[in-house]
Amino acid sequence: MESKIADFIKERRKQLELTQPELAERAGVGLRFIRELEQGKQTVRLDKVNQVLHFFGGQLGVVEMEIV
Amino acid sequence: MESKIADFIKERRKQLELTQPELAERAGVGLRFIRELEQGKQTVRLDKVNQVLHFFGGQLGVVEMEIV
């Protein structure tokens, strides 16, 4: 698993049958950002991630740490 | 409410009776970052927020959007 957040976004995007450029446009972020996000990049801005998650009705919040 | 994440960190820090400089040091981030974070700054890096949350046994994850 690359990243829970990445997986969430990738899955929800496919559920809606959107391409990366389409999601970028609708979420109001750059295409490159969507790509990096879906690939699990960690050094991304929180507000930008939220902008994408909002499109799916989600947002970032504090959760318990994974027992990896 | 400034920000759920900000409040979480501020509260947990006080529970452990730590000052901002102490938390910054232990979490391995800059003091200024802790200050901005506790004041609800949204344009922060996800990995840095996680660095702080890890100290409290938490992390960022996708949650349902708030009905504000």
Add this chain to the structure above:
DNA sequence: CATATTTATACCTTTTAGGGTACAAATATA
């Protein structure tokens, strides 16, 4: 298998996050 669509990678530029630090404001304590 050829072709079209989608995704990944790479380059350049601008903006800004984060660290450091100094000082003011606020809060706690003696």
Add this chain to the structure above:
DNA sequence: TATATTTGTACCCTAAAAGGTATAAATATG
């Protein structure tokens, strides 16, 4: 209330995030 501690604000600097875009790689489709 005077003093010490903690927090907030402001400054400079560097590294890199994000946008745009072109192209290669991968995947889907005919």
